[in-house]
Amino acid sequence: MEFITQKITMGKDLGVHGNLFGGNMLSWIDEAAGTMAVTICRTPNMVTLKLEEVIFRKAVKVGHLIKIYGKVVRMGTSSITLCMEARKYNPISDEENIVCDTFLTFVRIDESGEPVPIPSSVREKYKHLSEK
Numbered sequence: 132m133e134f135i136t137q138k139i140t141m142g143k144d145l146g147v148h149g150n151l152f153g154g155n156m157l158s159w160i161d162e163a164a165g166t167m168a169v170t171i172c173r174t175p176n177m178v179t180l181k182l183e184e185v186i187f188r189k190a191v192k193v194g195h196l197i198k199i200y201g202k203v204v205r206m207g208t209s210s211i212t213l214c215m216e217a218r219k220y221n222p223i224s225d226e227e228n229i230v231c232d233t234f235l236t237f238v239r240i241d242e243s244g245e246p247v248p249i250p251s252s253v254r255e256k257y258k259h260l261s262e263k
């Protein structure tokens with residue numbers, strides 16, 4: 132998987148149980164995946180269409196470092212699907228453990244918000260992931 136970004140969990144990010152609020156994790160993952168989608172598809176005009184099952188596997192506490200990784204798993208005509216993993220990173224041991232993972236689909240849109248094909252050069256590069 133490709134490293135996309137990292138976050139540090141702050142007090143303002145916590146929910147009522149003292150764990151990272153799930154909505155904040157979703158926002159981090161959506162933003163990371165969005166940056167990956169626009170970079171890979173070579174266009175700023177990508178919107179999130181779909182977020183699949185999300186598993187919050189481990190509690191994230193204040194001070195925890197979270198690294199977010201992504202991988203392209205499907206290339207369509209106007210859509211791309213990414214597998215995303217958020218991993219808790221221990222800077223002392225260099226160990227990483229998955230705390231949350233999911234799949235997101237993004238669609239390239241035109242000025243009217245209608246789907247348009249991702250550039251053919253990009254689709255060609257990922258054509259091995261294009262079967263439906």
Ligand SMILES: CC(C)(COP(=O)(O)OP(=O)(O)OC[C@H]1O[C@@H](n2cnc3c(N)ncnc32)[C@H](O)[C@@H]1OP(=O)(O)O)[C@@H](O)C(=O)NCCC(=O)NCCS
Pocket residue numbers: 177178179180181206207208209210211236238240244245246
């Ligand atoms: C994304 C959006 C433009 C798609 O419009 P649409 O009319 O549903 O598009 P289409 O039915 O033509 O499908 C477009 C692509 O999405 C895929 N798609 C549509 N529904 C899907 C679903 N439920 N699961 C997976 N893929 C789906 C289609 O297969 C197609 O992909 P392809 O071109 O690679 O084959 C529209 O749903 C939208 O504007 N959604 C809001 C986006 C948004 O505001 N996101 C949050 C902020 S970024």
